[in-house]
Amino acid sequence: MLITHSHWDHIQGLPFFAPLYGPNNEWHIYGPGGMGASIREVLAGQMEYTYFPVSLDQFFANVSYHNVVEGSFAIDDVRVTARFLNHPALTVGYRLESNGAVLVYSTDHEPHARELAFGKPSPMRGEDEDHRRFLSGADLLIHDAQYTADEYPERIGWGHSTAEFVVDVAMAANVKQLALYHHDPMRDDDALDQVVESCRNRVADANGSVEVFAASEGLVIDLKGSAVSDIKSSHANGIVPFVPSVSNESVLIAVHDEAARQILYDAAVATGLTVHSADSANESLAVLRRERPSLLLLGDDPPNTDLLELCRAIRALPDISPETPLIVVSDDAALDRTAGTAAGITDWFVKPFSIVYARTRLRVWLLRQDFR
8 A cells, every 4th residue: 555645635534445344454554654653653543542442452353564755666567657746745656567567647747837726838857857757657657736827826836736837747758648636626527537637638729648537436547558758767765664753953043034934934944854044155154064954945036145146155165065055035936946966955945934844844844854
């Protein structure tokens, strides 16, 4: 059983899943735990005494739990690749490969560059390009497509994709079949049919070949293929035996925007990180030399400073590992990401964002560093 994340709409059926109570059954449950909690502890939370009359320990089946991070692992003859998605909870998508067929299950996910969510022509860079690679060559892609581009402005930061983005990324990834998934609960069947028709027209207008349909209960799809992908090789095994701790981790927050700085500070404290602050380029460099934080968060408008020059200076420090994430907090999703990457920027965090989103992104950056 592969679990993407622990929001209730994805795990609330677990206590009622009868095969977990069969004493002769054996189950392996995979999923992301996070920082300081295993997937077993996370799942046990909804079955605590206050919420449910049966505890996790009362499953009669032989159940094993496996903590998932980014990377690949095998289940019998199936190669599973996990990748962190963009959602306000630690969430992974799964890519399954077996006998030449590829299925990708990608929910819940919001594109990192917001112009992509609006369906605007835009190159995919950074995290969005890595997401395209993750989907590459899939015979079947099951993807979150909860909103339309027209609905998106009121739902920015909710952690879901628009149907327009999903069609565009599916075509860019040479996907064969696309199942639109995570339907908005306010849509009836007629409204869903309209979304599907709009997506098919978008494919036709682009001279694409992706077959688009809506996922539905009871639908069975037979996969036969010999997919060719350009997915990057995984940097680590996707299963880890322990849950990383943040007790020795710290973060530098050098963000000029007061509202964003406060959200990041609150998120870091809630995560258990030690926080170091800086108000200028020189102070940032001094803190880095002295404290050697695990994570660097810089604003895109440091006073009297060329941001890219500062990033290059940070990367030149001998005591800062080249693997240390250097994140730029920005209002603009259309930054020159090529120049930024060359200067040593790891990722961009686009404002506005909530404390929940900030906590999730902090965990992703730290976990990637821990298990690279």
